[in-house]
Amino acid sequence: MFNWFKKGKTPPDSTLQVDIHSHLLPALDDGVKTLEEALEIILQFHSLGYRKLITTPHIMSDVYPNTEDGIREQLAIVKASIQKNKIEIEVEAAAEYYLDENLMQKLTTNHPLLTFGESYLLFETNFLNEPLTLKEFIFLATTKGYKPVLAHPERYMYLENNLGKAEDLLDRGVLFQLNIGSLTGLYSKPAQRMAHKLIDNGWVHFLGSDCHHRIHARQVEEVRKLKYFQKALALPLLNNTL
DSSP: OOGGGOSSOOOOOOSOOEEOOBOOSTTSSSSOOSHHHHHHHHHHHHHTTOOEEEEOOEEBTTTBOOOHHHHHHHHHHHHHHHHHTTOOOEEEEOOEEEOSHHHHHHHHTTOOOOOBTTTEEEEEOOSSSOOTTHHHHHHHHHHTTOEEEEEOGGGOTTTTTOHHHHHHHHHTTOEEEEEGGGGGTSSOHHHHHHHHHHHHTTOOOEEEOOBOSHHHHHHHHHGGGSHHHHHHHTSOOSGGGO
16 A cells, blocks of 8 residues: 555655644544545655654534543554554644634633644634634634634735734634645735735744645645745744754
8 A cells, every 4th residue: 555655765855844724633623534644645755755754634513523531542543554554654633723703712611622732722714704713713822821823824814904803813823824825826916915025024933734635745845946935834833842
């Protein structure tokens, strides 16, 4: 199985060795559907020189009501298969939390959340409108010791062409995770332009693949030739500190 990635070649050197946003635990959300697909994509990351993948299933109460325990259980299955197939890559799991009442309740009741690194908490919001609870969430999360990381800020219409609002989030302690695919125009031209602006301003702390399937995995390789990807790599990114 997967012989097309096993040619005896040494993976190329990569300046981006850790991915912090993906959906590679089978059948938990809109990401990979099977264990075989997950392993195929993990091998592709390995072939590109990645040493660690932090995969982040959605926790969204109305659509993907995953639990922290359920994510850990699925992670154990994937890790066992990685070990069985002798793939030399580390895979961990956090979560991509949707900012909703469920997340606010978890914070209020001190429910332990899935984080990565030094208590980095990946979250996303409504794409169209700024949530009324956004600033309350940031304050609550930071006072609880979490470091909020906003997933793909370049894709939110309420931040599009509103650098003042983006800067306000940064001032409140939010870190920004840019999607690699945005640099290729995968999501939209406005998202691509916003991604360029965030990089130009040095407002990117993490790069993430947000990999859901094979097409996204291929984007990880294709993006390397782009000027703005190389410009992003010159920023003091936190990926490789993990």
